[in-house]
Amino acid sequence: MPAMDPEQLAGLTARARRLATADGPPARRLLGLAGPPGAGKSTLAAHLVHRLDGLAVLVPMDGFHLARAELLRLGRADRKGAPDTFDAAGYAALLRRLRAPEPGTVVYAPAFDRALEEPVAGSVPVPPDVPLVVTEGNYLLHDDGPWAPVRALLDEIWYLDLDDRVRVPRLVERHVRFGKDRAHAQAWVERSDEANARLVARGRERADLVVPG
Template sequence: MPTTPPPAPPPDPLPLLADRARALARPGRRRILGIAGAPGAGKSTLAARLVAALDGGAVLVPMDGFHLAGKELDRLGRADRKGAPDTFDAAGYAALLARLRAPEPGTTVYAPDFDRALEEPVAGALPVPAEIPLVVTEGNYLLHDAGHWARVRPLLDEVWFVRTEEAERVRRLVARHVRYGKEPARAARWVRESDEANARLVEAGRDRADLVVDLP
């Protein structure tokens, strides 16, 4: 009896997405592309692949560089909710985006990055030269509309919302937490009690996106 062949994998969306990003990356005017989505959806990977595909025409500035430092989260009593909207410097992120939209000729802006091994932001880690036409920024709360987060969406020329199959997204999240030092049981509990609450909040902003991207 003949066996049914396995289904073909879905086509890689990168070429079409890179073409769309390339259309934004035109010399003469700085544009900002946002990539939003729930924790573990694949935002960082897609953003990095897009920037690589544009081969010098774009630079990546992640929202995670605006995580509050662990010491400050401890002071505020928010360390057990790290990743929630109020554990970031949303006003600082919006201020950086506004500065990036209006580059000064000859001036490099230095943006913060986030070191997952340290679980801390790193100031001044990402140079953004004035002549780069496209900034790609990615993070959970680009479409969130509470508090200072509401200032973010108007500063972005386009926002793409990334989603992936829920079980796979959760699996990736648990594996990521384990990779960076959490015990498996603690990692699963953190995803269940913290990351998934944040995911529901992120999902509420999906309708404000210009494009929904389904990733495997």
């Protein structure tokens, strides 16, 4: 997560709480956290949901990674994490469903298991009475192809802007922690993750809030 002081974290939590408790339609609001790989999106999202005491559920975009078998079939396994290695249309469809909760109906969202490096369906229950969904991922501000509708489906998007000198080494360490040897991790970050990071950065100006690291 970006190196925030307690006051900054408290301010972000308060902003998310205002979104969750705002009067009037819609019945549920959606908050997105965007930013390049390694910026701390999942950590901040988990912090917010924990601090909101039952007012929010975390639904990660990464649950819409295509399975490895499908990436191999498509010839995209060596670019895993690029925009076309996700089911973007499926993600947008889920966001539409989450925006209009049906009484008595729990929506089940997928998650991504980093140990398996695979999406896992039906992992995240979203009860109909939860007023805020927090979602996080690289491409919430991407405006190309099937990603284009996502921006309008989110009530707010925050862009996490972490210095590359902190973000890139952290990203390498994350790959090592989940099983890549260090040389492979470094090469993957330089070739794949940083190409994606440059693409993600193009959406920065479309965010409602830029969160500095």
